[in-house]
Amino acid sequence: MIGLFLGVGLISSCQSEIDEAKGYGYLQLSSVDVNKSVTTRADITSSEAIAVDILNASNTVVKHADDWKTLDDVLLPVATYTIKAYSADKNMETQGFDALPYYEGQSSVAIEANKAKTVEITCKLAQTMVSVSCSESFKSTFSDYTCYIEGADALSIPFVKDETRTAYVKAGQSLTVKVDFGNGKTFSQEIVSKSEAAYHYKVTLDITDSNAGIDISVDQTIHQYDVTVKVPTKQESADMVTSDIRNDASKVWGQFAYLSGACNLEEITSPVQFRYKKKADSEWTTVEAVQEEGTKNYSAKVAPLDFGTQYEYYILCGDKAGETCTFTTESYVEIPNLNFDTWSQNGKNWYPNADASNSYWATGNEGVTTLGNSNSVPVEGSDARNGKAGKLETVTVALVGYAAGNLLIGNYSTNLNNMAASVQFGRSYNGARPVKLSGYYKYTPGTSMNKNGKIPSDRTLTVDECDIYIKLWSGDAVIAESHFVTNQTVSDYTHFELPIEYTDMTKRPDKITIVATSSRYGGEFEGSGMLNTKVVGQLAAGSTLWVDDFELSYY
Structure with missing residues (x-):
């Protein structure tokens, strides 16, 4: 005064x-x-x-x-x-x-x-004062927004994110707060029908999961209105619906996602699109949507994305936009020693780990060395592509007859009463689902096949086959398995690519194995007990597989 x-x-x-x-x-x-x-x-x-x-x-x-x-x-x-x-x-x-x-x-x-x-x-x-602030929950829910105080005579004052200044406006007019989310969606709420002179309207934007609301309290001693505007977290339109994919494992992967939504407009005059971005970023990326035949549903694959990152997205048709939704990509978990450069030795046994044990990767060396030498060993120099490589050789051994060279994620502990149970495939895994296994190999099949071979039952192998494969489980169920099999002689390191086929894309894995073996059927046994168990799989002594520089891809 x-x-x-x-x-x-x-x-x-x-x-x-x-x-x-x-x-x-x-x-x-x-x-x-x-x-x-x-x-x-x-x-x-x-x-x-x-x-x-x-x-x-x-x-x-x-x-x-x-x-x-x-x-x-x-x-x-x-x-x-x-x-x-x-x-x-x-x-x-x-x-x-x-x-x-x-x-x-x-x-x-x-x-x-x-x-x-x-x-x-x-x-x-003689004027009205107005200021805008946002609650922490509002800021965490909406990362990209601008707030406007609007009134008579085209009044529009932008309060950008984290604006702390106070604005003066003419008294006596209706004032409305409008929030522009930057994706074609806005929210408006009148805060006063006739603003009073010498009053300060302090607007706080908050969120609600239900309908919009507004709370007003007045402190007459300082002529201040505290106005809390509750903004709905969902700004959905019946015409444009963005599907919430955040809990759909079939849609959200480690480095890609399938965005989906519906356009219910009677006439679609513009291409239907999706926009997406990292939640922490300000710039949106636009991709064209593909319509599912015979429906009003649309989808788009977006890649590459970053592991373990929260993204925002919405469907768009012309000037109409669906609600902004979020999802978080699967996190990356490293598979150690995929390049096979790390080996250690304990006596006659070689291990593809640093601690001279079958701690992550394993081999059957501990079974072979009871009567011979390791047949899954590191090589380097001209025998490796880079650093060290794994050399896996099928050999003849006493008692069981044959032992294929192998590398596997899992464990090996010799069980003389049940040789097939010596191997436990797989280790715990909670990382992003890979979509491809690639690497380099050489292969020389042995010259003399096991004459007593019984696998496979539908055909007879005339040449031994190597096998490189990956398998993932969810609980006790296998959700993905793919094999790279060849019987061709390959003298120089050659690149292979193995797409991973998922039989159930709605589940995420909790266990993984990668296996390489010089003889595809080297793990087939008959008989019981140490003296009566024999390898009966079709294979050949001398079959040798070299592997190096494996890699998993995620999109």
């Missing part, structure tokens, strides 16, 4: 004039005080410039002063006058962050001949 005090007095130096003109009296300006208020900004000071107008009954200005300090002893005819005080150097019509606080007030006084009177004018802020 600004207090303006006008005094009416008789001044001795002017007494003779009053005596001569009995129809006159004097107005004398006493003082102007600027009182800082919590409703004003900190830049208001006691140097506020106040102008004064004195108006007669016809509303004509009979006396004006740009600065009340220059207005001295005003001699006025007997009549009733209106005295107006207002900010001298500001424009009340200006609105926004650049507007300055504008003060005004008025009062009337009746001038009587030879009588002294006083009048007090109280000036107050």
Whole structure:
């Protein structure tokens, strides 16, 4: 508030004039005080410039002063006058962050001949103040937004993210908060139908999972409205529906996702698209959508994406957009020693790990070395493509007859009573689902096949086959398995690519194995007990497989 005090007095130096003109009296300006208020900004000071107008009954200005300090002893005819005080150097019509606080007030006084009177004018802020803030839950839910305070005469003041300034607007108008989410979706809510002068509307944007709402509390002691606007987390339109894929394992993978949605417009005049981005980014990427035949459903594969990252997306048709949804890609978990550079040795046994044990990768060496030497060993130099490689050779051994060279993710512990149970395939795995296994190999099949071979039952192998495969489980069920099998002699390291075929894409794996063996059917046994168990799979001694630089791909 600004207090303006006008005094009416008789001044001795002017007494003779009053005596001569009995129809006159004097107005004398006493003082102007600027009182800082919590409703004003900190830049208001006691140097506020106040102008004064004195108006007669016809509303004509009979006396004006740009600065009340220059207005001295005003001699006025007997009549009733209106005295107006207002900010001298500001424009009340200006609105926004650049507007300055504008003060005004008025009062009337009746001038009587030879009588002294006083009048007090109280000036107050003539504008409305408005500011916007956002709750932490609002910020975490909506990463990309701009808030506007809108009013009469196309008023639109942008409060961008983290804006802390206060804006001044004209009082008496309806004010609405509009949130633009940057994807064609907006939310609007009226906060006051007629804004009051000298009041501060402090708007806080929050979220709700139900219908939009608004809470208003008023503190009369400081003339402040605290307005909490509840913005629905879902801004869905019946015309455009974005499918929520975040819990759909068939749609969300490690480095790609299948975005989906529906367009229910009767006439589609623009291509249907999807927009997506990392939640932490500001720029959207647009991809064309593919319509599912005979439906109003659309989808699009987006790749490559980052592992373990939250993304936002929505469906778009022309100027209509579906709700913004989120998903988080599967996290990357490293499979150690895929390049087969790490080996260690304990006695005659070689291990494809650093700790001289079957701690992650395993071989059957511990079974072979009971009567011979390791047949799954590291090689380097010209026998490797880079660093070290694995050399896996099928050999003849006492008792069981044959032992294929092998590498596998899992464990090996010799079980003389049940040789087939010596191998446990797989290790725990909670990483992103791979879609391809690739690497390099060489292969030389042996020259003499096992004559007693019984596998496979539907055909007879004339040449031994190597096998490189991957398998993933969810619980006890196999959800993916793919094999790379060949009987061709390959003398130089050759690249192979093995697409991984998922039989159930709705589940995520909890166990994985990768296996390489020099003889595809080297793990087939008959008989029981140490002396009666034989390898009966079709294979050939001398078959040798070299493997190096395996790699998993995720899109």
